[in-house]
Amino acid sequence: MQQKKICMIGDFSVGKTSLVSRFVRQAFSDKYLTTVGVKIDTKLVDLVDGRQVKLILWDIAGNGALTTATASYLRGAAGYILVVDGTRRPTWDSAINLQKEVSNHLGDKPFVLLLNKADLRDQWEIGKQLVSSHMAQGWNIIHTSAKTGIGVEDAFSLLSIKMLDT
Amino acid sequence: MSTIPLSIAKYIRAMWVSDMIMTYLQVDRDGNLVSWSGHPHHYGLNHLKTGQAVVEQVPFLEGFLPVRHTEILQFVGTESGSAAHVHLIPTNEGTSILLLDATAEHDRQQKVQQQANELSLLAYQQSRLVQELEMARQALVEEKKHIEQESELKSRFIANLSHELRTPLTSIVGYTELMENVQKDNDEIVECNKDIENAENYLSTVRDNATHLLSLIDNVLEQTQLEMGHVVLQASNCDIKKLVHELHRVFYPAAQEKNLDLRLKITNDVPARLYIDELRLRQVIINLLNNAIKFTTQGYVKLQIDWQDDALIFTVTDTGTGIAEDIQQRIFTAFQRADEVKHLPGVGLGLAISYQLIELMGGELTLLHSSEHGSTFQGSIQATLAHTSAENLSIAEVQDAKEETSKHYVILLAEDVNSIRTLMEFYLQTGGYKVICAENGQEAYELALQFQPDIVLMDLQMPVMDGYHAIEALRNDAFMQPIIALSASSFEKDKEAALQAGCDAYLTKPTQIETLLSTVTQLLND
Numbered sequence: 001m002q003q004k005k006i007c008m009i010g011d012f013s014v015g016k017t018s019l020v021s022r023f024v025r026q027a028f029s030d031k032y033l034t035t036v037g038v039k040i041d042t043k044l045v046d047l048v049d050g051r052q053v054k055l056i057l058w059d060i061a062g063n064g065a066l067t068t069a070t071a072s073y074l075r076g077a078a079g080y081i082l083v084v085d086g087t088r089r090p091t092w093d094s095a096i097n098l099q100k101e102v103s104n105h106l107g108d109k110p111f112v113l114l115l116n117k118a119d120l121r122d123q124w125e126i127g128k129q130l131v132s133s134h135m136a137q138g139w140n141i142i143h144t145s146a147k148t149g150i151g152v153e154d155a156f157s158l159l160s161i162k163m164l165d166t
Numbered sequence: 167m168s169t170i171p172l173s174i175a176k177y178i179r180a181m182w183v184s185d186m187i188m189t190y191l192q193v194d195r196d197g198n199l200v201s202w203s204g205h206p207h208h209y210g211l212n213h214l215k216t217g218q219a220v221v222e223q224v225p226f227l228e229g230f231l232p233v234r235h236t237e238i239l240q241f242v243g244t245e246s247g248s249a250a251h252v253h254l255i256p257t258n259e260g261t262s263i264l265l266l267d268a269t270a271e272h273d274r275q276q277k278v279q280q281q282a283n284e285l286s287l288l289a290y291q292q293s294r295l296v297q298e299l300e301m302a303r304q305a306l307v308e309e310k311k312h313i314e315q316e317s318e319l320k321s322r323f324i325a326n327l328s329h330e331l332r333t334p335l336t337s338i339v340g341y342t343e344l345m346e347n348v349q350k351d352n353d354e355i356v357e358c359n360k361d362i363e364n365a366e367n368y369l370s371t372v373r374d375n376a377t378h379l380l381s382l383i384d385n386v387l388e389q390t391q392l393e394m395g396h397v398v399l400q401a402s403n404c405d406i407k408k409l410v411h412e413l414h415r416v417f418y419p420a421a422q423e424k425n426l427d428l429r430l431k432i433t434n435d436v437p438a439r440l441y442i443d444e445l446r447l448r449q450v451i452i453n454l455l456n457n458a459i460k461f462t463t464q465g466y467v468k469l470q471i472d473w474q475d476d477a478l479i480f481t482v483t484d485t486g487t488g489i490a491e492d493i494q495q496r497i498f499t500a501f502q503r504a505d506e507v508k509h510l511p512g513v514g515l516g517l518a519i520s521y522q523l524i525e526l527m528g529g530e531l532t533l534l535h536s537s538e539h540g541s542t543f544q545g546s547i548q549a550t551l552a553h554t555s556a557e558n559l560s561i562a563e564v565q566d567a568k569e570e571t572s573k574h575y576v577i578l579l580a581e582d583v584n585s586i587r588t589l590m591e592f593y594l595q596t597g598g599y600k601v602i603c604a605e606n607g608q609e610a611y612e613l614a615l616q617f618q619p620d621i622v623l624m625d626l627q628m629p630v631m632d633g634y635h636a637i638e639a640l641r642n643d644a645f646m647q648p649i650i651a652l653s654a655s656s657f658e659k660d661k662e663a664a665l666q667a668g669c670d671a672y673l674t675k676p677t678q679i680e681t682l683l684s685t686v687t688q689l690l691n692d
Binding site: 003005012013032033034035036037038039040042056058061062069072073075076077078088090 | 221222225226228229230237238239240241242243244245249272275276279280283284286287290
């Protein structure tokens with residue numbers, strides 16, 4: 001069975017840890033506890049096409065730019081997930097910036113961008129046009145909510161398939 | 167300088183190793199675990215097996231081996247909840263991996279970082295709130311500005327209205343006094359013919375001013391009803407040619423007086439009859455023609471009616487002085503009037519009402535162009551073709567029918583105001599009807615049941631018993647003859663209430679004699 005390393009990258013308090021918790025343990029907590037360094041979780045995934053893959057999830061401390069520590073964590077990643085807090089526009093800018101830096105560091109690895117906190121629609125700050133323009137460039141962008149679970153399974157499944165097909 | 171004794175060095179090393187909870191893994195070049203020592207269970211690494219792939223036993227090593235130079239991964243969180251600094255050191259035999267406990271340091275950093283992040287989030291929320299407050303403040307400033315403008319417009323309107331009301335009232339009061347003087351002169355038998363001519367002129371002036379006053383009041387009420395959304399359209403079978411002929415009859419004298427050429431044209435493809443709210447259409451075109459004649463001193467005023475794509479298009483063109491550009495932007499706004507025309511009668515409601523009525527009819531009214539050579543207004547409304555086989559009696563035939571009808575009929579007139587009752591009795595007797603009068607609703611009810619008149623004219627606001635109750639009582643007692651309600655109210659809801667009570671028609675006071683008699687005739691003939 002294959003093992004694939006995925007790194008969760010994004011600004012602080014966008015929901016990286018909550019997404020991992022939802023995906024691995026189907027759990028969610030409203031309490032915010034900042035991540036220091038990196039937390040590692042694993043999950044065995046059964047894909048729709050019958051394939052199986054063990055995902056090693058690296059939940060990396062939030063930052064708007066690629067630090068030395070973050071760069072060290074990226075080594076050996078088969079793919080990565082960029083996470084944006086849909087209620088804070090600056091986190092979108094961080095994600096775009098991080099994607100460029102990670103791409104320079106890791107090379108052309110598959111990734112998906114998650115617009116998290118989709119349950120907070122009345123506070124949304126990410127315009128449709130912004131999203132459409134990046135989707136038109138071939139980016140996979142998924143609306144997720146670690147709180148309700150919407151889009152979470154799809155996001156990890158999609159990235160898994162992209163990694164296996166690379 | 168003396169060196170530290172070996173025993174002390176060993177003691178320090180043992181203490182450090184113990185504090186760091188050091189754990190050591192040795193991996194060969196193939197990635198298999200060769201040996202281990204220390205406290206792997208502290209880092210959640212239970213059941214380590216030598217000879218097997220290390221990445222399957224230590225997941226966070228996936229993708230890292232082999233290393234070419236020493237790499238340090240700081241604050242790696244483990245499954246057991248501890249945090250470790252992981253050192254990856256290349257050797258000749260493969261890779262040495264050192265795990266050193268960093269849990270305490272991790273917790274200290276987490277506390278500091280947590281505070282910093284929460285402050286940052288708070289600052290962001292605060293800036294967003296400030297932004298929202300600023301937007302709300304700006305919206306309120308705009309709203310305040312808008313309200314102040316409306317208030318100023320309304321104040322100007324009231325001042326203007328006061329002037330507009332007082333002007334015809336002054337004429338009415340003045341000429342009525344003159345009429346009283348003529349009456350006194352007649353008692354002295356002076357020059358009869360001259361007095362009669364003067365009296366006719368005075369009466370004509372009183373009537374014109376009263377009509378103008380009524381029109382003004384109607385305009386104000388209509389604007390109010392439009393603003394409240396109370397105007398209801400009533401489509402009917404409309405003879406377009408007849409409408410245009412009537413407009414010609416109404417406006418020809420005014421155009422002649424100013425030496426203006428009045429040109430009214432219907433193009434060939436306009437259908438003979440359309441299903442449309444004729445009253446409102448007439449009102450709008452009258453407004454436009456009125457303005458055109460008012461503001462044109464020479465040349466012509468032209469009305470053209472066209473039909474295109476199931477829409478009735480009416481265009482009014484004049485050779486007046488045109489409309490200033492800054493006024494053009496708000497020409498259809500209520501109470502707006504240019505300073506240059508403030509000396510002319512009007513309060514700035516005609517175009518606003520016309521615009522709203524056309525919009526209500528699903529159409530459009532626009533100022534096509536305006537310059538010092540004149541202006542052109544155009545309106546268009548969708549309309550459906552109406553049945554064309556309706557009989558059109560000639561005016562003489564209608565008059566004959568009225569006269570023929572009136573010879574045999576008795577009308578009960580219920581009106582509490584003496585002067586109005588006398589006036590209406592005079593109208594009806596002139597029309598050839600026999601009239602029975604009542605002064606209140608109770609009397610009307612009793613007389614109607616006693617004399618069974620052919621038709622009842624019922625004022626709605628009366629003492630003892632009002633018109634609504636009188637009508638309901640008559641209907642409950644099987645009085646089936648037609649009842650016409652008379653009311654000073656032009657509001658739709660009052661008309662609805664009267665029809666609900668059981669009347670057959672509703673006339674608004676003051677009623678023109680022609681309208682009263684034709685309504686009576688129509689109901690008696692039904």
